Amino acid sequence: RKEVEQDPGPFNVPEGATVAFNCTYSNSASQSFFWYRQDCRKEPKLLMSVYSSGNEDGRFTAQLNRASQYISLLIRDSKLSDSATYLCVVNSPYNNNDMRFGAGTRLTVKP
Amino acid sequence: EPEVTQTPSHQVTQMGQEVILRCVPISNHLYFYWYRQILGQKVEFLVSFYNNEISEKSEIFDDQFSVERPDGSNFTLKIRSTKLEDSAMYFCASSGQGGSNQPQHFGDGTRLSIL
Numbered sequence: 001r002k003e004v005e006q007d008p009g010p011f012n013v014p015e016g017a018t019v020a021f022n023c024t025y026s027n028s029a030s031q032s033f034f035w036y037r038q039d040c041r042k043e044p045k046l047l048m049s050v051y052s053s054g055n056e057d058g059r060f061t062a063q064l065n066r067a068s069q070y071i072s073l074l075i076r077d078s079k080l081s082d083s084a085t086y087l088c089v090v091n092s093p094y095n096n097n098d099m100r101f102g103a104g105t106r107l108t109v110k111p
Numbered sequence: 112e113p114e115v116t117q118t119p120s121h122q123v124t125q126m127g128q129e130v131i132l133r134c135v136p137i138s139n140h141l142y143f144y145w146y147r148q149i150l151g152q153k154v155e156f157l158v159s160f161y162n163n164e165i166s167e168k169s170e171i172f173d174d175q176f177s178v179e180r181p182d183g184s185n186f187t188l189k190i191r192s193t194k195l196e197d198s199a200m201y202f203c204a205s206s207g208q209g210g211s212n213q214p215q216h217f218g219d220g221t222r223l224s225i226l
Contacts, residue, residue, distance in 0.1 A: 034214050043202055043217040044154060087154065098144070098167050099215060103153040 002026065004090050006102035014110055017078045021105050023071040023088030032091040033064055035073045037084040038104065044087055047073075078109045113137045115218035117203050123224045124193055132188045132221045134203030143186045144204040144215060145178065147171070154202070160186065190223075198225045 006023045013019050025033075033050035048055065050062040050071055061074040071088055088102035116135045124130050136143050145157040158168040158178055165178065177189045186205075190197055200222050204215040 038154075041200075043219045045217070046214045049214060092156075092167065098156060098159045100156060101146075101154040 002102075003092075003100045004088055004102040006086075006088050007105045008103075009105040009107065011105065011107045012110060013078055013107070015078055015080060017109070018074065018076050019078060019107060020075075021073045021086050021088075021107075023073075023090075023102055025069050025071070025088075025090040025100075028066070028069060030069075030090045030092075032099075033062075033071050034089040034099075035060075035062060035071075036087040036089055036101075038087055039084050044089075044101075047086070075107075078107075080109050080111065083107055083109045115203055115205055115216055117201075117218035117221050119221060120219070121222045121224070123226060126195055126225050127192055129189065129191050130193055130223065132190075132201050132203075132223070134186045134188070134218055135184050136186055136203065136205030137207070137216060138184070140205035140207045140216075142166075142206045142213075142215075143178075143180070144206075145188045146202045146204065146217075147199040148202065148220075149199045157188075193223075193225045195225050198223055 035047040036044040037047045038044045048057050050064050054063045059076045063072045085104040085106045087104045089099050092098035118133045143160040148154045156169050158172045159166045179187050200220045202220045203218045206213040206215045
């Protein structure tokens with residue numbers, strides 16, 4: 001099983017749609033979880049951390065289910081500028097400071 | 112907002128040559144990382160560095176690779192005897208105190224092309 005596994009995508013949605021991405025991680029010892037976004041040929045940029053109780057930042061909501069080792073990202077009212085690849089990132093079970101990336105889910109928001 | 116800077120933005124090198132990729136992490140950060148991303152593939156962890164030593168390295172980070180923090184600001188990745196398959200985008204990242212709860216901040220990468 002891959003350390004971090006994401007929906008393969010791509011997701012093509014109209015502006016204003018709500019879209020959800022899923023991610024599973026293999027090791028229950030992982031403690032830190034993040035969503036990053038990556039634009040084409042650019043560096044990953046932090047979108048939000050994911051907290052145990054779930055957290056929201058504007059149109060973005062992140063959820064964590066430790067029992068199922070599952071993380072989600074919900075984007076409401078999609079904008080054209082949300083088009084990017086969304087990366088699920090989980091800290092390494094071997095060294096808490098090291099991160100493992102999912103392969104990413106590509107989102108295209110269309111007018 | 113402070114940022115991680117990387118140079119050069121693009122490096123073209125003949126196979127077999129050595130390259131040094133340079134990074135200036137955010138000034139008060141303590142943890143430093145190198146990742147690579149082959150075109151169309153996922154971001155892959157190479158190495159982490161803390162307190163002037165490697166704290167973890169992946170299987171990719173073999174004897175061909177080395178890292179160094181030669182002074183108080185730079186963090187370098189050296190690749191000896193480059194191979195065609197080393198062609199990728201290389202990202203440097205840094206994070207602050209607080210361990211894994213601190214997100215990593217990425218530089219905008221060096222595109223390495225091996226000919």
